[in-house]
Amino acid sequence: MTTDLVPDELWERIAPLLPKRPARRKRHPGRLPVSDRVALAGIIYVLRKGVAWRDVPSEVVGCSGVTAWRRLRDWTEAGVWPRLHEALLTELRAAGSLDMDDAAIDGSHIRALKGGPHVGPSPVDRGRPGSKHHVIVDRLGTPLAVSLTGGNRHDVTQLIPLLNAIPRIRGRRGRPRNRPKRLFADRGYDYDKYRRLLRQRGIKPLIARRGVVHGSGLGRTRWVVERTFAWLHQFKRLRIRYERRADLHQGLLELACSIICLRRLRRSF
Incomplete structure (x- = not known):
């Protein structure tokens, strides 16, 4: 399910833009955090299906909706989505498709x-x-x-x-x-x-x-x-x-624009 929601082409472009997670504590490290790719799959699941964050099926996506929302918040505040969009526009122009x-x-x-x-x-x-x-x-x-x-x-x-x-x-x-x-x-x-x-x-x-x-x-x-x-x-x-927070809705908008750019880039191959 994760690879269906986050294909390799998308993950290869977004992974270098994600902020590094803090190192785990050596003593009492707690549970392993959900991988970024699985969390991104939860974000894209909500973006496509329109379900509430609490209704994300963790057994299907691999993480809870709360986890996906927190990563959306963190990545939006880190400015990931505008940089992803710009990178894809650059690829489109290089391919002569802009x-x-x-x-x-x-x-x-x-x-x-x-x-x-x-x-x-x-x-x-x-x-x-x-x-x-x-x-x-x-x-x-x-x-x-x-x-x-x-x-x-x-x-x-x-x-x-x-x-x-x-x-x-x-x-x-x-x-x-x-x-x-x-x-x-x-x-x-x-x-x-x-x-x-x-x-x-x-x-x-x-x-x-x-x-x-x-x-x-x-x-x-x-x-x-x-x-x-x-x-x-x-x-x-x-x-x-x-979303009550305007920046989170703006982030989803920019992510959708990036996915549209990626679809167009695939056609140019």
């Missing part, structure tokens, strides 16, 4: 059942508590950066933060790449202020205009971001936010 000339950005609402930071009344869910996933993708739908905000935050407020969150992606000779040439977005981003900010960064804004009839043609390129949300929400734990 097209950053064009990028698309959008946001998606989810319910937040337990409250916590980055939660607000959702305007598309009768004011119920909710959060939003914001993602920027390349021309092929590969997630470059992802963020979490309250459900009442406007999409455009995350445009510049998401651009700033794109890592400096290496993988080819020359300077690392961290910004697209063109950015596609829907009418929610139709503000002249942000068009100016994009142009100052050398990015051509291709944003639909409000009050104009549909049929601008931007959807032929922008649709990939909607597909990426479909990929993300195949991980059932991301369809509804159960």
Whole structure:
């Protein structure tokens, strides 16, 4: 079960990024700790199945949900997930499977059942508590950066933060790449202020205009971001936010993005 949830390709990339565990005491060492690979399997089990941490079947996964949650907390605080995502983006660029000339950005609402930071009344869910996933993708739908905000935050407020969150992606000779040439977005981003900010960064804004009839043609390129949300929400734990801690939900988002990148990398072999 562990190798099914954590294939060798994923484990080989994440193992060097995990923080070292403290040495065991020589006297009264206690029980042996669960291996990191088994704990990662428990995290991915929850991410895929959407079950509560207490309902993780230890006889199937190999560890309890509490153990998996603690490792998620520790690895999130250690910054493991952004580094894993960046490493996989670098591999994709080296393989010629990352097209950053064009990028698309959008946001998606989810319910937040337990409250916590980055939660607000959702305007598309009768004011119920909710959060939003914001993602920027390349021309092929590969997630470059992802963020979490309250459900009442406007999409455009995350445009510049998401651009700033794109890592400096290496993988080819020359300077690392961290910004697209063109950015596609829907009418929610139709503000002249942000068009100016994009142009100052050398990015051509291709944003639909409000009050104009549909049929601008931007959807032929922008649709990939909607597909990426479909990929993300195949991980059932991301369809509804159960974590009160925003950093843990953000960590699960980044882990899901890394798994999507790994799937795309497999196709490039």
